[in-house]
Each structure stands twice: as C-alpha cells, then as structure tokens.
Amino acid sequence: MRFSVAQFCGDNLGLNALLGFTESFSSNYFCRTCKAHKTTTRTQTKEDVTLMRNEVNHAEDVRHANLSETGVRRDSVLNNLSYFHVTHNQVADIMHDLLEGVGPYELKLVLSSLIEDKHLTLEKLNFRITSFDYGFPDLKNKPSVIGKHELKNPEGAMHQSAAQTWCLLRLLPCMIGDLIPEDNKHWELLLLLLDCMEFIISPSLTPEATVYLAAIIDEHHSLFLELYPNLHLRPKHHFMVHYPNAILKLGPLVQFWSMRFEAKHGFF
Numbered sequence: 280m281r282f283s284v285a286q287f288c289g290d291n292l293g294l295n296a297l298l299g300f301t302e303s304f305s306s307n308y309f310c311r312t313c314k315a316h317k318t319t320t321r322t323q324t325k326e327d328v329t330l331m332r333n334e335v336n337h338a339e340d341v342r343h344a345n346l347s348e349t350g351v352r353r354d355s356v357l358n359n360l361s362y363f364h365v366t367h368n369q370v371a372d373i374m375h376d377l378l379e380g381v382g383p384y385e386l387k388l389v390l391s392s393l394i395e396d397k398h399l400t401l402e403k404l405n406f407r408i409t410s411f412d413y414g415f416p417d418l419k420n421k422p423s424v425i426g427k428h429e430l431k432n433p434e435g436a437m438h439q440s441a442a443q444t445w446c447l448l449r450l451l452p453c454m455i456g457d458l459i460p461e462d463n464k465h466w467e468l469l470l471l472l473l474d475c476m477e478f479i480i481s482p483s484l485t486p487e488a489t490v491y492l493a494a495i496i497d498e499h500h501s502l503f504l505e506l507y508p509n510l511h512l513r514p515k516h517h518f519m520v521h522y523p524n525a526i527l528k529l530g531p532l533v534q535f536w537s538m539r540f541e542a543k544h545g546f547f
C-alpha cells in the first residue's frame with residue numbers, strides 16, 4: 280500500500296511545534312502561514328500575498344537561524360517527505376481561533392457595550408439564556424449563565440465549552456435581538472462575525488463563497504478596529520485572514536478542526 284502525507288491536523292500550538300515554527304503567539308513572527316510582523320497583524324484586515332511563507336524563504340529562514348527575526352525554530356524532518364512541505368500545511372485551528380478565541384472575546388466586548396448603553400441588563404440576558412427553548416439538538420449544549428466578572432475581563436476565560444459558545448453565539452440574535460436598535464454598531468460586529476462563522480463552519484462551500492468570506496472578514500476586522508481604537512486585532516483574528524485561501528486549497532476547514540480530538544481528551 281502506498282500513501283502520501285497531505286496535511287497535518289492539530290491545534291495552533293501543536294501545529295507550530297510539529298512544523299518547526301515558534302511556540303509562542305506573542306513572538307514577532309507567530310504565524311505559520313505568513314511572515315507578517317506582530318505589529319502588522321494588529322491592524323491587518325486581509326491576507327497579504329507578498330508575505331506568504333514558501334519553500335524558498337523558509338530555507339533562508341532556517342539558514343538564518345534567528346527565531347525572533349523569522350519565527351522559524353528549526354527545519355522540520357517532515358520536509359524530507361516527497362510531497363510535503365511545512366509551508367504547504369494550510370490547516371487552521373478554527374475551533375480554538377473562533378469558539379475559544381475571537382468568539383467569546385468579542386461576545387464579551389459587545390455584551391459589555393450593550394449593557395453600558397442600557398439596551399440590556401446582565402440579569403435580563405441571563406434570564407433569556409436560562410429560559411430559552413433550545414430544542415432537542417442544542418439541549419446538551421445549553422450555555423451557562425454569564426458572570427459579571429467575566430464581562431469585565433474580555434481576555435479572560437469564559438466559563439463555557441466550545442460547543443456552548445457556538446450554541447450561544449448562534450442563538451443570541453433570537454434571544455436578545457428584539458432589544459437591540461437596528462443601527463447598533465457593536466451588534467453589527469457580532470452579526471458580521473456570525474456571518475463569517477457560518478461560512479467557516481459550513482461543510483460545503485463554492486469557490487465564489489471564499490471571495491465573499493474574504494470580503495466580510497475584511498469588513499468585520501475593520502469594524503472591530505473602528506469600534507475599539509484602544510484594542511488591536513489578536514493573533515486569532517489574524518489567522519482568520521488566511522481562511523479563504525486555505526478553503527480554496529483544502530476544502531471546508533471544518534473537516535480538519537480539533538473538535539473531535541478535544542472531545543476525546545474530554546473523555547479521558
């Protein structure tokens with residue numbers, strides 16, 4: 280039996296370690312797909328094709344042997360394979376990027392803004408979360424109530440599993456949409472993120488859909504920077520700009536996500 284390696288799946292840290300890139304997401308060149316400096320990624324709303332990693336610049340980076348200037352820790356033994364190179368590994372960790380990263384982060388920022396603008400109170404939000412009719416498929420993913428201290432610290436952990444976060448994000452427009460004025464920009468940011476996620480988590484996509492996805496990711500990131508001028512885009516926002524191209528090369532990214540691996544970890 281003959282076989283060849285097409286792609287490796289894993290979470291961000293696992294993939295960076297396996298493929299020989301930096302294992303810190305606060306380092307200068309943390310992205311395994313492109314060579315954008317971390318200060319560039321903080322305001323970058325779309326993929327820059329001139330910065331992509333490839334076999335040629337990767338070989339130079341290996342020779343240069345300077346982690347803080349290249350993001351490359353070492354050459355990977357996987358590059359000895361006939362049909363594989365680490366710079367061709369386009370798999371994205373959409374579960375951690377979205378459901379344990381951008382999703383809860385923006386959810387907390389947006390809910391805090393809505394509560395501050397008096398469109399909502401935390402008590403009302405939690406009442407709607409607990410009394411919502413989730414139906415049979417979502418009952419096991421019913422979100423937990425949100426604590427006051429969680430909203431105060433958007434970068435901290437949210438006490439929801441990835442499946443609960445996805446359930447909460449998807450159903451939030453039905454839960455509290457009636458309370459929010461139509462032109463609210465913060466709410467628009469969350470709805471844009473949901474639009475992006477619908478494409479990213481979809482099990483089937485057309486090539487044209489990736490062009491549209493790139494446009495709404497650009498729009499979403501730009502709106503984030505406009506609404507929160509004191510904050511910047513985080514590494515997980517940056518990974519999103521590579522999704523449309525990754526989908527074109529590999530197909531729907533949900534086929535490669537870490538959700539099933541994490542479920543197995545949960546079991547153990």
Ligand SMILES: [Zn+2]
Binds near residue numbers: 310311517518
């Ligand atoms: Zn990148």
